[in-house]
Amino acid sequence: MTRSLAVTLNALSLYAVALVLTAAFAAQLLLHELPCPLCLLQRTQFAVLAVGPILNIRFGPRPSHYALSLLAAVAGAAFSTRQVLLHIMPGDAGYGTALFGYHYYTLALIGFVAAIILLAAMLLFDRQFGPDGEPAVAPPAFAAVAVWLVIGLTALNVTSTLLECGFGACAEDPVVYELLKRGG
Amino acid sequence: MEFTALFLAVTTVMLVVWRGPRSLALTLFAVVLIASVATYLHHATDTLKLSF
Numbered sequence: 001m002t003r004s005l006a007v008t009l010n011a012l013s014l015y016a017v018a019l020v021l022t023a024a025f026a027a028q029l030l031l032h033e034l035p036c037p038l039c040l041l042q043r044t045q046f047a048v049l050a051v052g053p054i055l056n057i058r059f060g061p062r063p064s065h066y067a068l069s070l071l072a073a074v075a076g077a078a079f080s081t082r083q084v085l086l087h088i089m090p091g092d093a094g095y096g097t098a099l100f101g102y103h104y105y106t107l108a109l110i111g112f113v114a115a116i117i118l119l120a121a122m123l124l125f126d127r128q129f130g131p132d133g134e135p136a137v138a139p140p141a142f143a144a145v146a147v148w149l150v151i152g153l154t155a156l157n158v159t160s161t162l163l164e165c166g167f168g169a170c171a172e173d174p175v176v177y178e179l180l181k182r183g184g
Numbered sequence: 185m186e187f188t189a190l191f192l193a194v195t196t197v198m199l200v201v202w203r204g205p206r207s208l209a210l211t212l213f214a215v216v217l218i219a220s221v222a223t224y225l226h227h228a229t230d231t232l233k234l235s236f
Contacts, residue, residue, distance in 0.1 A: 038224075041187070041224055044194060047198075048194055048213075048216060051194075051213055054201045058201060064210075068213055072217065075221060075224075078224075082228065147198075150198065151198045154194050154195045157191040158191045158192045158195060161187040165186075168185060170187055
């Protein structure tokens with residue numbers, strides 16, 4: 001695998017993260033389902049997952065960059081596993097709406113496990129790492145767009161969580177936007 | 185509020201990765217990861233509203 005192909009795949013992974021963050025927003029806004037603290041934590045881990053690919057696009061692929069994303073994916077998998085286990089008892093309806101028969105935290109767990117497998121697969125290809133002295137290549141435009149898309153969606157989450165949680169601790173089972181409630 | 189701070193921190197890390205020095209980006213990443221785990225451990229003791 002060449003460096004440029006690796007950078008392209010990293011850019012595609014950023015679009016995948018952007019898709020997940022957009023889907024989470026869609027569920028929040030269209031279905032009027034406010035994310036719980038554990039749900040928000042999983043959302044942050046999807047955003048943290050994007051740091052490795054951004055590093056790879058800017059500085060070139062390095063094993064340490066993939067390692068950062070692996071750490072984020074393992075943490076995300078642990079957080080979503082915790083939520084799956086919270087609702088594993090027979091008769092428990094789970095939290096939120098099920099999409100394709102799975103609740104968001106189950107889909108998140110599948111996503112994090114898939115990320116771990118894909119990151120490990122990327123690490124199999126040594127040629128992408130190249131020699132240290134290789135000159136840095138300007139990232140392609142579609143990779144730069146992917147980076148700004150993910151940064152923008154993460155920044156939108158800053159506003160969204162501020163509206164939802166206000167300036168205090170986030171509610172365990174949020175039903176209203178705290179900041180809008182106080183304003184009204 | 186903790187999640188607003190967390191998302192703000194992640195946004196900052198991304199901007200530093202894209203525009204700033206690599207060493208600072210790696211340090212900030214470590215801080216964010218530790219903060220995420222600390223937030224998780226804090227919320228791990230939340231009371232559950234079971235629906236059965």
